[in-house]
Amino acid sequence: MYLHVQQLIHDIAQDEPDPAAANALQEGLGGQFGEMRTMMQYLFQSMNFRGDPRSKPYKDLMQGIGTEEISHVELIGTTIARLTDGSPRYQGKQTDPLDAPAAGGATPLANALSEGNIHHYLVGAQGALPVYSAGNPWSGSYVYNSGNLVLDLLYNLMLESTGRLQKCRLYEMTSNATARSTISYLIVRDQAHENAYARALETLGVDWKKTLPIPKTNAERFPEVAALVEKGLQSVNYTFDLTGASEASKILRGPSPSNDGTELSVPRQAPEGGEPIVVAPPRFEEYAPGVDPELLELIAATAELEAAEVENTFEAVAKG
Structure with missing residues:
Protein backbone atom coordinates (compact mmCIF):
# COMPACT_ATOMS: atom_id res chain seq x y z
CA MET A 1 0.00 0.00 0.00
CA TYR A 2 1.03 3.61 -0.39
CA LEU A 3 1.05 6.54 2.00
CA HIS A 4 1.02 10.15 0.87
CA VAL A 5 2.94 13.06 2.38
CA GLN A 6 1.24 16.43 1.85
CA GLN A 7 4.35 17.96 0.29
CA LEU A 8 5.64 18.22 -3.24
CA ILE A 9 8.89 16.34 -3.75
CA HIS A 10 10.53 19.59 -4.91
CA ASP A 11 9.77 23.32 -4.70
CA ILE A 12 8.22 25.02 -7.73
CA ALA A 13 9.58 28.49 -8.48
CA GLN A 14 7.14 31.39 -8.85
CA ASP A 15 6.71 33.08 -12.22
CA GLU A 16 4.05 34.34 -14.62
CA PRO A 17 1.54 31.92 -16.17
CA ASP A 18 2.78 30.46 -19.46
CA PRO A 19 0.22 28.25 -21.27
CA ALA A 20 2.65 27.43 -24.08
CA ALA A 21 5.23 26.13 -21.61
CA ALA A 22 2.47 24.17 -19.89
CA ASN A 23 1.61 22.42 -23.11
CA ALA A 24 5.25 21.58 -23.77
CA LEU A 25 5.43 20.06 -20.29
CA GLN A 26 2.52 17.79 -21.14
CA GLU A 27 5.02 15.75 -23.16
CA GLY A 28 7.04 15.22 -20.00
CA LEU A 29 3.88 14.11 -18.21
CA GLY A 30 1.85 12.06 -20.68
CA GLY A 31 4.26 11.44 -23.53
CA GLN A 32 5.90 8.19 -24.57
CA PHE A 33 8.91 8.97 -22.38
CA GLY A 34 7.06 10.96 -19.72
CA GLU A 35 6.47 10.56 -15.99
CA MET A 36 3.17 8.70 -16.30
CA ARG A 37 4.91 6.08 -18.43
CA THR A 38 7.88 5.59 -16.09
CA MET A 39 5.54 5.37 -13.08
CA MET A 40 3.36 2.70 -14.66
CA GLN A 41 6.21 0.76 -16.25
CA TYR A 42 8.28 0.33 -13.09
CA LEU A 43 5.29 -0.42 -10.87
CA PHE A 44 3.99 -3.07 -13.25
CA GLN A 45 7.45 -4.58 -13.54
CA SER A 46 7.73 -4.80 -9.76
CA MET A 47 4.22 -6.20 -9.32
CA ASN A 48 4.83 -8.85 -11.99
CA PHE A 49 8.37 -9.66 -10.86
CA ARG A 50 9.32 -13.35 -10.81
CA GLY A 51 12.51 -15.12 -9.79
CA ASP A 52 14.61 -16.64 -7.07
CA PRO A 53 14.08 -14.96 -3.66
CA ARG A 54 17.70 -13.79 -3.87
CA SER A 55 16.68 -11.52 -6.75
CA LYS A 56 14.44 -9.45 -4.45
CA PRO A 57 16.84 -6.42 -4.48
CA TYR A 58 15.99 -5.90 -8.17
CA LYS A 59 12.27 -5.97 -7.48
CA ASP A 60 12.76 -3.51 -4.63
CA LEU A 61 14.82 -1.21 -6.86
CA MET A 62 12.01 -1.05 -9.44
CA GLN A 63 9.41 -0.59 -6.69
CA GLY A 64 11.29 2.33 -5.12
CA ILE A 65 11.87 4.16 -8.38
CA GLY A 66 8.30 3.53 -9.51
CA THR A 67 7.01 4.98 -6.25
CA GLU A 68 9.16 8.08 -6.69
CA GLU A 69 7.69 8.48 -10.17
CA ILE A 70 4.25 8.89 -8.58
CA SER A 71 5.60 12.01 -6.90
CA HIS A 72 7.05 13.17 -10.23
CA VAL A 73 3.61 12.90 -11.80
CA GLU A 74 2.30 15.01 -8.94
CA LEU A 75 5.11 17.57 -9.32
CA ILE A 76 4.89 18.04 -13.08
CA GLY A 77 1.08 18.01 -13.03
CA THR A 78 1.04 20.73 -10.37
CA THR A 79 3.57 22.73 -12.39
CA ILE A 80 1.38 22.53 -15.48
CA ALA A 81 -1.61 23.70 -13.44
CA ARG A 82 0.34 26.72 -12.18
CA LEU A 83 1.50 27.59 -15.69
CA THR A 84 -2.05 27.52 -17.04
CA ASP A 85 -3.59 29.15 -13.96
CA GLY A 86 -4.34 32.84 -14.32
CA SER A 87 -6.97 34.34 -16.57
CA PRO A 88 -6.92 38.09 -17.37
CA ARG A 89 -8.75 39.09 -14.22
CA TYR A 90 -6.31 37.38 -11.82
CA GLN A 91 -2.57 37.25 -12.53
CA GLY A 92 0.11 38.72 -14.74
CA LYS A 93 1.95 41.96 -15.38
CA GLN A 94 -0.03 45.19 -15.18
CA THR A 95 1.67 46.40 -18.37
CA ASP A 96 0.23 43.58 -20.44
CA PRO A 97 -2.28 44.55 -23.14
CA LEU A 98 -6.02 44.06 -22.97
CA ASP A 99 -7.08 40.44 -22.40
CA ALA A 100 -3.61 39.48 -21.17
CA PRO A 101 -3.24 38.28 -17.56
CA ALA A 102 -4.26 40.91 -14.97
CA ALA A 103 -5.39 43.40 -17.59
CA GLY A 104 -9.04 43.00 -16.66
CA GLY A 105 -10.07 42.05 -20.18
CA ALA A 106 -13.64 41.49 -21.17
CA THR A 107 -12.87 37.96 -22.41
CA PRO A 108 -11.31 36.08 -19.49
CA LEU A 109 -10.36 32.96 -21.42
CA ALA A 110 -9.28 34.62 -24.67
CA ASN A 111 -5.71 33.30 -24.49
CA ALA A 112 -7.08 29.73 -24.67
CA LEU A 113 -7.66 30.37 -28.37
CA SER A 114 -4.10 31.38 -29.16
CA GLU A 115 -1.68 29.90 -26.60
CA GLY A 116 -0.84 26.39 -25.54
CA ASN A 117 -3.48 23.67 -25.48
CA ILE A 118 -7.10 24.80 -25.55
CA HIS A 119 -8.08 21.68 -23.61
CA HIS A 120 -6.27 23.05 -20.56
CA TYR A 121 -9.07 25.62 -20.42
CA LEU A 122 -11.92 23.89 -22.21
CA VAL A 123 -11.67 20.49 -20.50
CA GLY A 124 -9.24 20.80 -17.60
CA ALA A 125 -10.27 24.13 -15.98
CA GLN A 126 -6.68 25.40 -16.12
CA GLY A 127 -5.10 22.15 -15.00
CA ALA A 128 -2.95 19.28 -16.20
CA LEU A 129 -4.36 16.50 -18.37
CA PRO A 130 -3.29 12.86 -18.94
CA VAL A 131 -2.19 13.64 -22.50
CA TYR A 132 0.99 14.44 -24.39
CA SER A 133 1.83 17.74 -26.05
CA ALA A 134 -0.20 17.02 -29.19
CA GLY A 135 -3.26 16.60 -26.97
CA ASN A 136 -3.74 12.87 -27.47
CA PRO A 137 -4.32 10.65 -24.40
CA TRP A 138 -1.57 8.79 -22.59
CA SER A 139 -1.55 5.15 -23.62
CA GLY A 140 -0.96 2.04 -21.55
CA SER A 141 0.66 0.50 -24.64
CA TYR A 142 3.77 2.54 -23.79
CA VAL A 143 4.45 0.24 -20.81
CA TYR A 144 7.17 -2.36 -21.39
CA ASN A 145 7.16 -5.36 -19.08
CA SER A 146 8.73 -8.41 -20.71
CA GLY A 147 9.16 -10.51 -17.59
CA ASN A 148 12.87 -10.84 -18.37
CA LEU A 149 14.97 -8.93 -15.84
CA VAL A 150 17.84 -7.96 -18.14
CA LEU A 151 15.53 -6.85 -20.94
CA ASP A 152 13.42 -4.79 -18.55
CA LEU A 153 16.47 -3.12 -16.99
CA LEU A 154 17.93 -2.30 -20.42
CA TYR A 155 14.62 -0.80 -21.50
CA ASN A 156 14.37 1.19 -18.28
CA LEU A 157 17.86 2.60 -18.75
CA MET A 158 16.94 3.65 -22.28
CA LEU A 159 13.67 5.15 -21.03
CA GLU A 160 15.38 7.29 -18.39
CA SER A 161 18.05 8.41 -20.86
CA THR A 162 15.47 9.45 -23.43
CA GLY A 163 13.36 11.16 -20.78
CA ARG A 164 16.38 13.19 -19.63
CA LEU A 165 17.18 14.11 -23.23
CA GLN A 166 13.64 15.37 -23.79
CA LYS A 167 13.65 17.38 -20.56
CA CYS A 168 16.86 19.09 -21.66
CA ARG A 169 15.03 20.10 -24.82
CA LEU A 170 12.10 21.34 -22.74
CA TYR A 171 14.49 23.46 -20.66
CA GLU A 172 15.75 25.10 -23.86
CA MET A 173 12.19 25.89 -24.96
CA THR A 174 11.26 28.24 -22.12
CA SER A 175 12.81 30.77 -19.76
CA ASN A 176 9.86 30.53 -17.37
CA ALA A 177 11.21 29.94 -13.86
CA THR A 178 8.20 27.83 -12.83
CA ALA A 179 8.77 25.42 -15.70
CA ARG A 180 12.55 25.36 -15.39
CA SER A 181 12.58 24.61 -11.67
CA THR A 182 10.61 21.42 -12.23
CA ILE A 183 12.37 20.46 -15.45
CA SER A 184 15.79 20.82 -13.81
CA TYR A 185 14.84 18.65 -10.86
CA LEU A 186 13.52 15.93 -13.17
CA ILE A 187 16.67 16.06 -15.30
CA VAL A 188 18.79 15.27 -12.24
CA ARG A 189 16.45 12.59 -10.91
CA ASP A 190 16.36 10.94 -14.35
CA GLN A 191 20.14 10.72 -14.14
CA ALA A 192 19.86 9.17 -10.68
CA HIS A 193 17.57 6.52 -12.10
CA GLU A 194 19.88 5.99 -15.07
CA ASN A 195 22.67 5.32 -12.58
CA ALA A 196 20.46 2.90 -10.64
CA TYR A 197 19.47 0.83 -13.65
CA ALA A 198 23.01 0.93 -15.04
CA ARG A 199 24.41 -0.40 -11.77
CA ALA A 200 21.76 -3.13 -11.67
CA LEU A 201 22.80 -4.24 -15.16
CA GLU A 202 26.47 -4.22 -14.15
CA THR A 203 25.74 -6.56 -11.24
CA LEU A 204 24.20 -8.96 -13.77
CA GLY A 205 27.33 -8.91 -15.94
CA VAL A 206 25.89 -6.67 -18.66
CA ASP A 207 28.44 -4.32 -20.25
CA TRP A 208 25.76 -1.78 -21.10
CA LYS A 209 28.26 0.94 -22.11
CA LYS A 210 29.13 -0.98 -25.28
CA THR A 211 25.55 -1.59 -26.31
CA LEU A 212 23.61 1.43 -25.05
CA PRO A 213 25.41 4.77 -25.27
CA ILE A 214 23.92 7.34 -22.91
CA PRO A 215 23.27 10.72 -24.58
CA LYS A 216 25.70 13.39 -23.42
CA THR A 217 23.49 16.36 -22.64
CA ASN A 218 25.94 18.40 -20.53
CA ALA A 219 22.89 19.49 -18.55
CA GLU A 220 25.16 20.81 -15.80
CA ARG A 221 25.46 24.02 -17.81
CA PHE A 222 21.90 24.81 -16.70
CA PRO A 223 22.33 26.66 -13.39
CA GLU A 224 19.37 25.00 -11.70
CA VAL A 225 20.72 21.57 -12.65
CA ALA A 226 24.24 22.44 -11.54
CA ALA A 227 22.97 23.41 -8.08
CA LEU A 228 21.28 20.03 -7.65
CA VAL A 229 24.26 18.09 -9.01
CA GLU A 230 26.49 19.95 -6.56
CA LYS A 231 24.39 18.35 -3.80
CA GLY A 232 24.96 14.90 -5.32
CA LEU A 233 21.28 14.36 -6.08
CA GLN A 234 22.16 12.46 -9.27
CA SER A 235 23.65 9.62 -7.18
CA VAL A 236 20.99 9.27 -4.49
CA ASN A 237 18.03 6.91 -4.59
CA TYR A 238 15.26 6.19 -2.08
CA THR A 239 13.35 3.07 -1.04
CA PHE A 240 9.99 4.70 -0.16
CA ASP A 241 9.59 1.74 2.17
CA LEU A 242 8.28 2.51 5.66
CA THR A 243 8.95 -1.01 6.92
CA GLY A 244 12.67 -1.11 6.17
CA ALA A 245 12.23 -4.33 4.16
CA SER A 246 13.70 -3.02 0.89
CA GLU A 247 16.96 -4.62 -0.25
CA ALA A 248 17.67 -2.14 -3.04
CA SER A 249 20.72 -0.82 -1.17
CA LYS A 250 22.49 -4.10 -1.93
CA ILE A 251 22.66 -2.91 -5.54
CA LEU A 252 22.81 0.87 -5.16
CA ARG A 253 26.33 1.30 -3.82
CA GLY A 254 29.84 1.91 -5.07
CA PRO A 255 31.13 4.42 -7.66
CA SER A 256 28.46 5.98 -9.84
CA PRO A 257 28.22 4.60 -13.39
CA SER A 258 28.31 8.26 -14.49
CA ASN A 259 32.01 8.36 -13.48
CA ASP A 260 31.54 11.75 -11.85
CA GLY A 261 33.41 10.93 -8.67
CA THR A 262 30.29 10.31 -6.58
CA GLU A 263 29.10 7.15 -4.81
CA LEU A 264 25.66 5.63 -5.21
CA SER A 265 23.69 5.58 -1.98
CA VAL A 266 20.28 5.02 -0.42
CA PRO A 267 20.60 7.42 2.53
CA ARG A 268 16.99 7.34 3.68
CA GLN A 269 13.53 6.10 2.82
CA ALA A 270 12.38 9.29 1.10
CA PRO A 271 13.60 12.82 0.37
CA GLU A 272 12.76 15.59 2.79
CA GLY A 273 10.31 17.07 0.31
CA GLY A 274 9.58 20.60 -0.79
CA GLU A 275 6.70 23.01 -0.37
CA PRO A 276 3.37 21.98 1.19
CA ILE A 277 0.59 21.00 -1.15
CA VAL A 278 -2.15 23.62 -1.10
CA VAL A 279 -5.59 23.92 -2.62
CA ALA A 280 -5.51 26.05 -5.75
CA PRO A 281 -7.76 29.13 -5.77
CA PRO A 282 -11.14 28.91 -7.50
CA ARG A 283 -11.45 30.05 -11.09
CA PHE A 284 -14.96 31.38 -11.40
CA GLU A 285 -14.65 31.97 -15.14
CA GLU A 286 -14.12 28.19 -15.39
CA TYR A 287 -16.99 27.46 -12.99
CA ALA A 288 -14.50 25.61 -10.83
Whole structure:
Protein backbone atom coordinates (compact mmCIF):
# COMPACT_ATOMS: atom_id res chain seq x y z
CA MET A 1 0.00 0.00 0.00
CA TYR A 2 1.03 3.61 -0.39
CA LEU A 3 1.05 6.54 2.00
CA HIS A 4 1.02 10.15 0.87
CA VAL A 5 2.94 13.06 2.38
CA GLN A 6 1.24 16.43 1.85
CA GLN A 7 4.35 17.96 0.29
CA LEU A 8 5.64 18.22 -3.24
CA ILE A 9 8.89 16.34 -3.75
CA HIS A 10 10.53 19.59 -4.91
CA ASP A 11 9.77 23.32 -4.70
CA ILE A 12 8.22 25.02 -7.73
CA ALA A 13 9.58 28.49 -8.48
CA GLN A 14 7.14 31.39 -8.85
CA ASP A 15 6.71 33.08 -12.22
CA GLU A 16 4.05 34.34 -14.62
CA PRO A 17 1.54 31.92 -16.17
CA ASP A 18 2.78 30.46 -19.46
CA PRO A 19 0.22 28.25 -21.27
CA ALA A 20 2.65 27.43 -24.08
CA ALA A 21 5.23 26.13 -21.61
CA ALA A 22 2.47 24.17 -19.89
CA ASN A 23 1.61 22.42 -23.11
CA ALA A 24 5.25 21.58 -23.77
CA LEU A 25 5.43 20.06 -20.29
CA GLN A 26 2.52 17.79 -21.14
CA GLU A 27 5.02 15.75 -23.16
CA GLY A 28 7.04 15.22 -20.00
CA LEU A 29 3.88 14.11 -18.21
CA GLY A 30 1.85 12.06 -20.68
CA GLY A 31 4.26 11.44 -23.53
CA GLN A 32 5.90 8.19 -24.57
CA PHE A 33 8.91 8.97 -22.38
CA GLY A 34 7.06 10.96 -19.72
CA GLU A 35 6.47 10.56 -15.99
CA MET A 36 3.17 8.70 -16.30
CA ARG A 37 4.91 6.08 -18.43
CA THR A 38 7.88 5.59 -16.09
CA MET A 39 5.54 5.37 -13.08
CA MET A 40 3.36 2.70 -14.66
CA GLN A 41 6.21 0.76 -16.25
CA TYR A 42 8.28 0.33 -13.09
CA LEU A 43 5.29 -0.42 -10.87
CA PHE A 44 3.99 -3.07 -13.25
CA GLN A 45 7.45 -4.58 -13.54
CA SER A 46 7.73 -4.80 -9.76
CA MET A 47 4.22 -6.20 -9.32
CA ASN A 48 4.83 -8.85 -11.99
CA PHE A 49 8.37 -9.66 -10.86
CA ARG A 50 9.32 -13.35 -10.81
CA GLY A 51 12.51 -15.12 -9.79
CA ASP A 52 14.61 -16.64 -7.07
CA PRO A 53 14.08 -14.96 -3.66
CA ARG A 54 17.70 -13.79 -3.87
CA SER A 55 16.68 -11.52 -6.75
CA LYS A 56 14.44 -9.45 -4.45
CA PRO A 57 16.84 -6.42 -4.48
CA TYR A 58 15.99 -5.90 -8.17
CA LYS A 59 12.27 -5.97 -7.48
CA ASP A 60 12.76 -3.51 -4.63
CA LEU A 61 14.82 -1.21 -6.86
CA MET A 62 12.01 -1.05 -9.44
CA GLN A 63 9.41 -0.59 -6.69
CA GLY A 64 11.29 2.33 -5.12
CA ILE A 65 11.87 4.16 -8.38
CA GLY A 66 8.30 3.53 -9.51
CA THR A 67 7.01 4.98 -6.25
CA GLU A 68 9.16 8.08 -6.69
CA GLU A 69 7.69 8.48 -10.17
CA ILE A 70 4.25 8.89 -8.58
CA SER A 71 5.60 12.01 -6.90
CA HIS A 72 7.05 13.17 -10.23
CA VAL A 73 3.61 12.90 -11.80
CA GLU A 74 2.30 15.01 -8.94
CA LEU A 75 5.11 17.57 -9.32
CA ILE A 76 4.89 18.04 -13.08
CA GLY A 77 1.08 18.01 -13.03
CA THR A 78 1.04 20.73 -10.37
CA THR A 79 3.57 22.73 -12.39
CA ILE A 80 1.38 22.53 -15.48
CA ALA A 81 -1.61 23.70 -13.44
CA ARG A 82 0.34 26.72 -12.18
CA LEU A 83 1.50 27.59 -15.69
CA THR A 84 -2.05 27.52 -17.04
CA ASP A 85 -3.59 29.15 -13.96
CA GLY A 86 -4.34 32.84 -14.32
CA SER A 87 -6.97 34.34 -16.57
CA PRO A 88 -6.92 38.09 -17.37
CA ARG A 89 -8.75 39.09 -14.22
CA TYR A 90 -6.31 37.38 -11.82
CA GLN A 91 -2.57 37.25 -12.53
CA GLY A 92 0.11 38.72 -14.74
CA LYS A 93 1.95 41.96 -15.38
CA GLN A 94 -0.03 45.19 -15.18
CA THR A 95 1.67 46.40 -18.37
CA ASP A 96 0.23 43.58 -20.44
CA PRO A 97 -2.28 44.55 -23.14
CA LEU A 98 -6.02 44.06 -22.97
CA ASP A 99 -7.08 40.44 -22.40
CA ALA A 100 -3.61 39.48 -21.17
CA PRO A 101 -3.24 38.28 -17.56
CA ALA A 102 -4.26 40.91 -14.97
CA ALA A 103 -5.39 43.40 -17.59
CA GLY A 104 -9.04 43.00 -16.66
CA GLY A 105 -10.07 42.05 -20.18
CA ALA A 106 -13.64 41.49 -21.17
CA THR A 107 -12.87 37.96 -22.41
CA PRO A 108 -11.31 36.08 -19.49
CA LEU A 109 -10.36 32.96 -21.42
CA ALA A 110 -9.28 34.62 -24.67
CA ASN A 111 -5.71 33.30 -24.49
CA ALA A 112 -7.08 29.73 -24.67
CA LEU A 113 -7.66 30.37 -28.37
CA SER A 114 -4.10 31.38 -29.16
CA GLU A 115 -1.68 29.90 -26.60
CA GLY A 116 -0.84 26.39 -25.54
CA ASN A 117 -3.48 23.67 -25.48
CA ILE A 118 -7.10 24.80 -25.55
CA HIS A 119 -8.08 21.68 -23.61
CA HIS A 120 -6.27 23.05 -20.56
CA TYR A 121 -9.07 25.62 -20.42
CA LEU A 122 -11.92 23.89 -22.21
CA VAL A 123 -11.67 20.49 -20.50
CA GLY A 124 -9.24 20.80 -17.60
CA ALA A 125 -10.27 24.13 -15.98
CA GLN A 126 -6.68 25.40 -16.12
CA GLY A 127 -5.10 22.15 -15.00
CA ALA A 128 -2.95 19.28 -16.20
CA LEU A 129 -4.36 16.50 -18.37
CA PRO A 130 -3.29 12.86 -18.94
CA VAL A 131 -2.19 13.64 -22.50
CA TYR A 132 0.99 14.44 -24.39
CA SER A 133 1.83 17.74 -26.05
CA ALA A 134 -0.20 17.02 -29.19
CA GLY A 135 -3.26 16.60 -26.97
CA ASN A 136 -3.74 12.87 -27.47
CA PRO A 137 -4.32 10.65 -24.40
CA TRP A 138 -1.57 8.79 -22.59
CA SER A 139 -1.55 5.15 -23.62
CA GLY A 140 -0.96 2.04 -21.55
CA SER A 141 0.66 0.50 -24.64
CA TYR A 142 3.77 2.54 -23.79
CA VAL A 143 4.45 0.24 -20.81
CA TYR A 144 7.17 -2.36 -21.39
CA ASN A 145 7.16 -5.36 -19.08
CA SER A 146 8.73 -8.41 -20.71
CA GLY A 147 9.16 -10.51 -17.59
CA ASN A 148 12.87 -10.84 -18.37
CA LEU A 149 14.97 -8.93 -15.84
CA VAL A 150 17.84 -7.96 -18.14
CA LEU A 151 15.53 -6.85 -20.94
CA ASP A 152 13.42 -4.79 -18.55
CA LEU A 153 16.47 -3.12 -16.99
CA LEU A 154 17.93 -2.30 -20.42
CA TYR A 155 14.62 -0.80 -21.50
CA ASN A 156 14.37 1.19 -18.28
CA LEU A 157 17.86 2.60 -18.75
CA MET A 158 16.94 3.65 -22.28
CA LEU A 159 13.67 5.15 -21.03
CA GLU A 160 15.38 7.29 -18.39
CA SER A 161 18.05 8.41 -20.86
CA THR A 162 15.47 9.45 -23.43
CA GLY A 163 13.36 11.16 -20.78
CA ARG A 164 16.38 13.19 -19.63
CA LEU A 165 17.18 14.11 -23.23
CA GLN A 166 13.64 15.37 -23.79
CA LYS A 167 13.65 17.38 -20.56
CA CYS A 168 16.86 19.09 -21.66
CA ARG A 169 15.03 20.10 -24.82
CA LEU A 170 12.10 21.34 -22.74
CA TYR A 171 14.49 23.46 -20.66
CA GLU A 172 15.75 25.10 -23.86
CA MET A 173 12.19 25.89 -24.96
CA THR A 174 11.26 28.24 -22.12
CA SER A 175 12.81 30.77 -19.76
CA ASN A 176 9.86 30.53 -17.37
CA ALA A 177 11.21 29.94 -13.86
CA THR A 178 8.20 27.83 -12.83
CA ALA A 179 8.77 25.42 -15.70
CA ARG A 180 12.55 25.36 -15.39
CA SER A 181 12.58 24.61 -11.67
CA THR A 182 10.61 21.42 -12.23
CA ILE A 183 12.37 20.46 -15.45
CA SER A 184 15.79 20.82 -13.81
CA TYR A 185 14.84 18.65 -10.86
CA LEU A 186 13.52 15.93 -13.17
CA ILE A 187 16.67 16.06 -15.30
CA VAL A 188 18.79 15.27 -12.24
CA ARG A 189 16.45 12.59 -10.91
CA ASP A 190 16.36 10.94 -14.35
CA GLN A 191 20.14 10.72 -14.14
CA ALA A 192 19.86 9.17 -10.68
CA HIS A 193 17.57 6.52 -12.10
CA GLU A 194 19.88 5.99 -15.07
CA ASN A 195 22.67 5.32 -12.58
CA ALA A 196 20.46 2.90 -10.64
CA TYR A 197 19.47 0.83 -13.65
CA ALA A 198 23.01 0.93 -15.04
CA ARG A 199 24.41 -0.40 -11.77
CA ALA A 200 21.76 -3.13 -11.67
CA LEU A 201 22.80 -4.24 -15.16
CA GLU A 202 26.47 -4.22 -14.15
CA THR A 203 25.74 -6.56 -11.24
CA LEU A 204 24.20 -8.96 -13.77
CA GLY A 205 27.33 -8.91 -15.94
CA VAL A 206 25.89 -6.67 -18.66
CA ASP A 207 28.44 -4.32 -20.25
CA TRP A 208 25.76 -1.78 -21.10
CA LYS A 209 28.26 0.94 -22.11
CA LYS A 210 29.13 -0.98 -25.28
CA THR A 211 25.55 -1.59 -26.31
CA LEU A 212 23.61 1.43 -25.05
CA PRO A 213 25.41 4.77 -25.27
CA ILE A 214 23.92 7.34 -22.91
CA PRO A 215 23.27 10.72 -24.58
CA LYS A 216 25.70 13.39 -23.42
CA THR A 217 23.49 16.36 -22.64
CA ASN A 218 25.94 18.40 -20.53
CA ALA A 219 22.89 19.49 -18.55
CA GLU A 220 25.16 20.81 -15.80
CA ARG A 221 25.46 24.02 -17.81
CA PHE A 222 21.90 24.81 -16.70
CA PRO A 223 22.33 26.66 -13.39
CA GLU A 224 19.37 25.00 -11.70
CA VAL A 225 20.72 21.57 -12.65
CA ALA A 226 24.24 22.44 -11.54
CA ALA A 227 22.97 23.41 -8.08
CA LEU A 228 21.28 20.03 -7.65
CA VAL A 229 24.26 18.09 -9.01
CA GLU A 230 26.49 19.95 -6.56
CA LYS A 231 24.39 18.35 -3.80
CA GLY A 232 24.96 14.90 -5.32
CA LEU A 233 21.28 14.36 -6.08
CA GLN A 234 22.16 12.46 -9.27
CA SER A 235 23.65 9.62 -7.18
CA VAL A 236 20.99 9.27 -4.49
CA ASN A 237 18.03 6.91 -4.59
CA TYR A 238 15.26 6.19 -2.08
CA THR A 239 13.35 3.07 -1.04
CA PHE A 240 9.99 4.70 -0.16
CA ASP A 241 9.59 1.74 2.17
CA LEU A 242 8.28 2.51 5.66
CA THR A 243 8.95 -1.01 6.92
CA GLY A 244 12.67 -1.11 6.17
CA ALA A 245 12.23 -4.33 4.16
CA SER A 246 13.70 -3.02 0.89
CA GLU A 247 16.96 -4.62 -0.25
CA ALA A 248 17.67 -2.14 -3.04
CA SER A 249 20.72 -0.82 -1.17
CA LYS A 250 22.49 -4.10 -1.93
CA ILE A 251 22.66 -2.91 -5.54
CA LEU A 252 22.81 0.87 -5.16
CA ARG A 253 26.33 1.30 -3.82
CA GLY A 254 29.84 1.91 -5.07
CA PRO A 255 31.13 4.42 -7.66
CA SER A 256 28.46 5.98 -9.84
CA PRO A 257 28.22 4.60 -13.39
CA SER A 258 28.31 8.26 -14.49
CA ASN A 259 32.01 8.36 -13.48
CA ASP A 260 31.54 11.75 -11.85
CA GLY A 261 33.41 10.93 -8.67
CA THR A 262 30.29 10.31 -6.58
CA GLU A 263 29.10 7.15 -4.81
CA LEU A 264 25.66 5.63 -5.21
CA SER A 265 23.69 5.58 -1.98
CA VAL A 266 20.28 5.02 -0.42
CA PRO A 267 20.60 7.42 2.53
CA ARG A 268 16.99 7.34 3.68
CA GLN A 269 13.53 6.10 2.82
CA ALA A 270 12.38 9.29 1.10
CA PRO A 271 13.60 12.82 0.37
CA GLU A 272 12.76 15.59 2.79
CA GLY A 273 10.31 17.07 0.31
CA GLY A 274 9.58 20.60 -0.79
CA GLU A 275 6.70 23.01 -0.37
CA PRO A 276 3.37 21.98 1.19
CA ILE A 277 0.59 21.00 -1.15
CA VAL A 278 -2.15 23.62 -1.10
CA VAL A 279 -5.59 23.92 -2.62
CA ALA A 280 -5.51 26.05 -5.75
CA PRO A 281 -7.76 29.13 -5.77
CA PRO A 282 -11.14 28.91 -7.50
CA ARG A 283 -11.45 30.05 -11.09
CA PHE A 284 -14.96 31.38 -11.40
CA GLU A 285 -14.65 31.97 -15.14
CA GLU A 286 -14.12 28.19 -15.39
CA TYR A 287 -16.99 27.46 -12.99
CA ALA A 288 -14.50 25.61 -10.83
CA PRO A 289 -15.64 24.88 -8.22
CA GLY A 290 -18.52 27.18 -9.17
CA VAL A 291 -19.96 30.46 -7.92
CA ASP A 292 -22.90 29.07 -5.91
CA PRO A 293 -22.45 30.00 -2.19
CA GLU A 294 -24.52 26.99 -1.16
CA LEU A 295 -22.18 24.69 -3.07
CA LEU A 296 -19.15 26.26 -1.39
CA GLU A 297 -20.77 25.69 2.04
CA LEU A 298 -21.40 22.06 1.11
CA ILE A 299 -17.76 21.63 0.08
CA ALA A 300 -16.61 23.04 3.43
CA ALA A 301 -18.98 20.80 5.39
CA THR A 302 -17.87 17.73 3.46
CA ALA A 303 -14.21 18.54 4.10
CA GLU A 304 -14.86 18.80 7.85
CA LEU A 305 -16.71 15.48 7.82
CA GLU A 306 -13.90 13.71 5.95
CA ALA A 307 -11.29 15.16 8.30
CA ALA A 308 -13.25 13.83 11.29
CA GLU A 309 -13.46 10.36 9.72
CA VAL A 310 -9.71 10.30 9.12
CA GLU A 311 -9.03 11.36 12.73
CA ASN A 312 -11.30 8.62 14.04
CA THR A 313 -9.59 6.05 11.83
CA PHE A 314 -6.14 6.92 13.12
CA GLU A 315 -7.39 6.89 16.71
CA ALA A 316 -8.75 3.38 16.19
CA VAL A 317 -5.46 2.21 14.71
CA ALA A 318 -3.50 3.77 17.58
CA LYS A 319 -5.66 2.02 20.15
CA GLY A 320 -5.06 -1.27 18.34
